[in-house]
Amino acid sequence: MLKGKTALVTGSTSGIGLGIAKALAAQGANIVLNGFGDVDGPKAQIAALGVEVAYHGADMSKPADIEDMMKFAAAKFSRVDILVNNAGIQHVARIENFPVEKWDAIIAINLSSAFHATRLALPAMQAADSGKGWGRIINIASAHGLVGSPEKSAYVAAKHGIVGLTKVTALENATSGITCNAICPGWVLTPLVQKQVDAKAAEGGISNEEAMQHLLGEKEPSLQFTTPEELGALAVFFCSPAGNNVRGVAWNMDGGWVAQ
Numbered sequence: 301m302l303k304g305k306t307a308l309v310t311g312s313t314s315g316i317g318l319g320i321a322k323a324l325a326a327q328g329a330n331i332v333l334n335g336f337g338d339v340d341g342p343k344a345q346i347a348a349l350g351v352e353v354a355y356h357g358a359d360m361s362k363p364a365d366i367e368d369m370m371k372f373a374a375a376k377f378s379r380v381d382i383l384v385n386n387a388g389i390q391h392v393a394r395i396e397n398f399p400v401e402k403w404d405a406i407i408a409i410n411l412s413s414a415f416h417a418t419r420l421a422l423p424a425m426q427a428a429d430s431g432k433g434w435g436r437i438i439n440i441a442s443a444h445g446l447v448g449s450p451e452k453s454a455y456v457a458a459k460h461g462i463v464g465l466t467k468v469t470a471l472e473n474a475t476s477g478i479t480c481n482a483i484c485p486g487w488v489l490t491p492l493v494q495k496q497v498d499a500k501a502a503e504g505g506i507s508n509e510e511a512m513q514h515l516l517g518e519k520e521p522s523l524q525f526t527t528p529e530e531l532g533a534l535a536v537f538f539c540s541p542a543g544n545n546v547r548g549v550a551w552n553m554d555g556g557w558v559a560q
């Protein structure tokens with residue numbers, strides 16, 4: 301379905317980003333990966349799906365790096381048709397104790413990076429399909445884009461912000477073939493969440509399994525983690541013709557978290 305398209309997924313060397321990149325690649329999209337850590341493993345997983353894959357190591361907290369990455373993607377594949385703004389970090393502390401540099405980093409990586417990548421991707425999307433425009437922008441928000449939790453001020457502020465950015469991006473392009481939507485996952489067992497499980501296990505002197513059940517029990521009626529594969533399938537739906545007129549939604553996939 302996505303053969304000939306190019307998808308750039310930020311923060312795609314791990315977790316949800318890698319799951320979404322694989323789902324888009326399975327539909328035939330060429331992929332630009334980004335993120336830190338092991339690159340060869342994720343690259344090989346995408347290449348095994350029979351598409352072209354490239355990597356750019358932009359630090360998403362740095363606008364100049366993001367500009368360089370978008371130029372690199374355009375030079376390699378002519379344009380980015382699908383942009384998935386996924387890179388994100390977490391820090392947990394009460395506001396009065398929240399390190400200022402962590403606040404700045406979370407706002408830069410989880411929110412401002414999406415603004416920069418979007419502003420740089422839009423002109424080519426607007427010119428696509430003989431000027432009628434075609435593109436898909438998918439912002440990975442969170443259940444924390446819709447509701448708050450204590451000790452996550454920067455994360456909740458950034459994720460509410462990205463839901464707002466999603467709506468404005470969708471509205472500004474509403475008469476074109478460019479759609480923008482947000483995905484709001486609940487708990488997904490990735491390195492980002494494993495750190496919170498580890499902290500809970502250490503705090504309570506409990507096992508990893510018990511800590512996971514506590515984490516789920518506090519928020520998710522389903523008592524189940526959402527998987528990167530399930531989130532990838534939702535991203536594929538947004539990219540499909542059936543998603544043509546889905547604009548500006550914040551779609552939670554969260555085991556009932558925000559239904560309460």
Ligand code: NAD
Nearest residue numbers: 311313314315316335336359360386388442487488490492
């Ligand atoms: P993860 O830690 O597995 O992956 C994060 C990715 O972002 C990695 O590839 C990492 O290298 C990259 N990254 C981090 N800082 C970066 C930077 N400065 N520049 C470039 N890349 C950077 O985490 P994840 O759980 O897969 O999270 C992905 C997104 O999903 C985040 O935006 C997160 O807020 C969101 N999310 C996660 C959950 C969850 O439960 N895991 C729930 C809701 C939303």
